[in-house]
Amino acid sequence: MLGQIIKKQALILLRNPVQLLLLIGLPMILIAILGTALGSWMNGDSIEINLKVALIEHETEEEQVARFVSDMDKARLPEEAVVAIKESAIETAPIRMLKDVFVSEELSEMIVLHEVNPSEKQDVLDDDSYAALIEVPENFTYETLNEIFLDEESSINLQVFQNEQQEIGANIVGQILQQFGEQLTLGVFLADQGIDQRAMQVDVDELDSEVTVVNQGNPVSSKAYYTIGMVVMNVLFMATAIGTISFNEKQTHVFDRIILANVSRWVYFTGVLITGMIFAFIQSMLVFAFAWIVFDITWPNLFSFFIVTLSLSISVGGIAVLLTAVSYRFHSEVLTDFFSSIIVTMMAFLGGSFFPIGDSSKILQVIGNLTPNGAGMSAYLSIIRGDAMVAISNHIVYILLFAITSIIIAVLSFPRRGVSA
Amino acid sequence: MLELVDLTKRFKQNEAVKNLNMFIEKGEIVGLLGPNGAGKSTAISMLSSLVEPTSGDVRYNNKSILRNPGPIREVLGMVPQEIALYDDLSALENLQFFGRIYKLKGKELQIKIAEVLEQIGLTDRKKDIVKTFSGGMKRRLNIGVAMLHDPEIIIMDEPTVGIDPQSRNYILETVKRLNEEKQMTVLYTSHYMEEVEFLCDRIYIMDQGNLIASGTKEEIKQILSSEHTISIKADRWNDRFIEKLKNNPTIHRVKVEDREITIVVPKEVNMFATLAKMAEEADLELRSVDINAPTLEDVFLHLTGRALRD
Numbered sequence A: 001m002l003g004q005i006i007k008k009q010a011l012i013l014l015r016n017p018v019q020l021l022l023l024i025g026l027p028m029i030l031i032a033i034l035g036t037a038l039g040s041w042m043n044g045d046s047i048e049i050n051l052k053v054a055l056i057e058h059e060t061e062e063e064q065v066a067r068f069v070s071d072m073d074k075a076r077l078p079e080e081a082v083v084a085i086k087e088s089a090i091e092t093a094p095i096r097m098l099k100d101v102f103v104s105e106e107l108s109e110m111i112v113l114h115e116v117n118p119s120e121k122q123d124v125l126d127d128d129s130y131a132a133l134i135e136v137p138e139n140f141t142y143e144t145l146n147e148i149f150l151d152e153e154s155s156i157n158l159q160v161f162q163n164e165q166q167e168i169g170a171n172i173v174g175q176i177l178q179q180f181g182e183q184l185t186l187g188v189f190l191a192d193q194g195i196d197q198r199a200m201q202v203d204v205d206e207l208d209s210e211v212t213v214v215n216q217g218n219p220v221s222s223k224a225y226y227t228i229g230m231v232v233m234n235v236l237f238m239a240t241a242i243g244t245i246s247f248n249e250k251q252t253h254v255f256d257r258i259i260l261a262n263v264s265r266w267v268y269f270t271g272v273l274i275t276g277m278i279f280a281f282i283q284s285m286l287v288f289a290f291a292w293i294v295f296d297i298t299w300p301n302l303f304s305f306f307i308v309t310l311s312l313s314i315s316v317g318g319i320a321v322l323l324t325a326v327s328y329r330f331h332s333e334v335l336t337d338f339f340s341s342i343i344v345t346m347m348a349f350l351g352g353s354f355f356p357i358g359d360s361s362k363i364l365q366v367i368g369n370l371t372p373n374g375a376g377m378s379a380y381l382s383i384i385r386g387d388a389m390v391a392i393s394n395h396i397v398y399i400l401l402f403a404i405t406s407i408i409i410a411v412l413s414f415p416r417r418g419v420s421a
Numbered sequence B: 001m002l003e004l005v006d007l008t009k010r011f012k013q014n015e016a017v018k019n020l021n022m023f024i025e026k027g028e029i030v031g032l033l034g035p036n037g038a039g040k041s042t043a044i045s046m047l048s049s050l051v052e053p054t055s056g057d058v059r060y061n062n063k064s065i066l067r068n069p070g071p072i073r074e075v076l077g078m079v080p081q082e083i084a085l086y087d088d089l090s091a092l093e094n095l096q097f098f099g100r101i102y103k104l105k106g107k108e109l110q111i112k113i114a115e116v117l118e119q120i121g122l123t124d125r126k127k128d129i130v131k132t133f134s135g136g137m138k139r140r141l142n143i144g145v146a147m148l149h150d151p152e153i154i155i156m157d158e159p160t161v162g163i164d165p166q167s168r169n170y171i172l173e174t175v176k177r178l179n180e181e182k183q184m185t186v187l188y189t190s191h192y193m194e195e196v197e198f199l200c201d202r203i204y205i206m207d208q209g210n211l212i213a214s215g216t217k218e219e220i221k222q223i224l225s226s227e228h229t230i231s232i233k234a235d236r237w238n239d240r241f242i243e244k245l246k247n248n249p250t251i252h253r254v255k256v257e258d259r260e261i262t263i264v265v266p267k268e269v270n271m272f273a274t275l276a277k278m279a280e281e282a283d284l285e286l287r288s289v290d291i292n293a294p295t296l297e298d299v300f301l302h303l304t305g306r307a308l309r310d
C-alpha cells in the first residue's frame, strides 16, 4: 500500500518537467554561475591565512622595566623579596612576551608582526592589508608590573583595532590576545603564589575551531562550496514540491478516495514522508553527480557523505509532512507558499548557501547551524576539509533532531478525520 | 440495508443537514434531489464515513458505522461531486492506482480495469493523460474509478454537472444498466428533476438542510394530484378568448405565451368541452389541448414556492 502511494507520487513528480527542471536543473546552473563568478572573491581570505599585524609602542619597554626596578630599590621591602621581584619583573615584561607569542613557530606561519612608529598609526589604519593594529599605550608595562607584583589596580589596556575587511584575520588576532590576556592574569596569580611563570605561550590548538579549520583542512573550492550550498537549499524546494502535491490531493478530493478505500491516513502520511526522503536523496545525488562529473567535486570520505545526505533527506521528508499536515489542517496552502517563497530563501541565506555568512559573526554561525540546511552545509564542508567523523556528528545529530521534531509536530497537526464536504 | 437516523451536521452557525432520516434497500435506485446548498453532499459525506455527523447515526446492516467505518467502506463506491482524479496521470494509471489501493492486483486488476473502461467508454483513450480529457470524459472516469472494486452500493453526487447532453445520457444509461445487470444499489444525487425522474424508484427531496418530501415517484406526485396543468396550442390568440379564460372561476392560473397557453385547473373538472365552447365563441381555432402530468419540478415548486434551479 505504502509502495503504491510512493510510486504514484513519483509518477506525478515525473510528469512535471518544469518542476523537475527547477529542482534538479536549476541548482546545476546556479553552481556553474556562482562557482565561476564568485570564485575569486570566495578564495579571498577564507582558505589560506596570511595575516599582517601591526604593533605600536609609545614608550620602550626596557625603560619602564628599569623604572619599576628602581622603584623596588626605594621600596621598604625585605631584601630577599626585592631581589626576587626584580628578577622576575625583567622576565615578565608583557610586551616582549606578546612579541614572542607572535614569532612562535605555530603562529609565525600565518602571522607577520610589524613594529610600527606611533606616527604611522593612521597609515596602518588606512591600509587594508593589515588584519589588526595593536597599540600599547604609555606606561602599560610599568603599570602591568605594578599590578602583577604589587597588587595595584591598573586601568591601562592594550588597544586593538581590527580590520573589518578581514574578519577572519581580525578574529584570530582577537582570540590570540584574549588567550594572552588570560594567561597574563594567570601569571598574576602565579606570581602571587610565588610560582615561576616563564612558560607562557599561546596554545594554537586552543584557538577556536574557526582558525584550525581554515588553517589545517583541505581548501574548499568555490565550486564545491556552491555545490553544497545549492544542494542544501534546493532539497528544501523538494519538500515544498511534495507538500504541494499532497495538498492538491486534498483539494481534488482524491485523498477522500484514498480514505474511503480504507487506507489509514497514517499510511498516506508515511507515504508522503518517505517520498520526501527518497526524492530529496535522489535529487541531492543527481546534483552531486553532476558536480562530480563536470567540476570534479569529490568527497574524501564517502561514508560520512552518505550519512549527511541521508540525514538531510530525512529532514526534508519531515518538512514535507509538516507542510502537508498544516495545509490539511487549515485547508490552505498559504504556509507552503510562504515557506517556498520566503522561508527557504532566508534559511538558505542563514545557512550559508550564498556566501559563508557564518564567518562574519559567531551568532550568525550559530543561527545558520540551527537550520537543517545550514547544519548540513557545515557538515559537508567539514567532510571536504577532511575533518574526522566527530566534527560532523554534532551537525548530523542536530539535523535528525530537527527531522524528528518536524515529524512529531506534523503527526500532532494532521487532522484526524477529513472534514471535507 | 443503509439507514440515516436523525442525522445532523452543523458547520459553526450553519446547519447544513437537519435531522435527516433516510433508508436505502438493496437493489434500489434512490434519488436525492435538492437545489444547490440543500445539504446533499454533506449528507452523503456523513453516509460514506468521510465526515462525522454532529449528531445522529448512520447504520449499515443494522450496525453503526460511525466508530467502525470499515464495513461500509468496503462495499461502497463513491463518485464525488468534484472530479477526484490525478490530472497528470493517464486514465489507466488512475484506474491502476485506485484499484491497487482497493487491494486488487495482477490479472484480476487488469480484467477489472478493462471491464470498467468498456463500461465508461474510454477504452480507446486509456493511455491519455486526464488533463487532456473533456469534461464528460473526466466525469465518466470519475465514475469508473468508483466501480473498480465491484461495490454493492454506489453513491453518485451530481455526476452529470457541467457536461454535454450526450455524455449525460451515457452516464444515465450506465447507471441504469449497472442497477439492472448487477443489482447494484444506487444513491443518485442531483438537482436535475428529469434525471431523478428517469432513474429512480424512490426519491428524497431536500431543501435548506431539511427533508421536505419522500416516497416513490407516484407518491410524491400525489402531492399535486388535486390539480392539472393543461396546455392549449393555437397559431394565434385573440383577447376575447384570453378574457374568457381569465374570467372562468374554475381556472386557477393562466399563463399566455406566443403559441401556447397554460392553465391550472382542479383535477375533477373536465375542461375539454368548456375550452372547445370558449374557442368557438371567440372565433378561434385550437391546434391541441393537452393535460400535463405533474413533474417533480412542479412538486418542488409546490412545496417550496421556488423553482429548483435558480
Ligand SMILES: Nc1ncnc2c1ncn2[C@@H]1O[C@H](COP(=O)(O)OP(=O)(O)O)[C@@H](O)[C@H]1O
Binding pocket: A419, A420, A421, B011, B014, B015, B016, B034, B035, B036, B037, B038, B039, B040, B041, B042, B043
Ligand atoms: N466544510 C464546510 N464548512 C462549512 N460549511 C459547509 C461545509 N460544507 C458544506 N457547507 C455548507 O453546508 C450547506 C450544504 O452544502 P452541501 O452539502 O454542499 O449542499 P449540496 O451538496 O446540496 O449543494 C451549504 O450552505 C454549504 O455552504
Ligand SMILES: [Mg+2]
Binding pocket: B037, B040, B041, B042, B081, B157, B158
Ligand atoms: Mg453538493
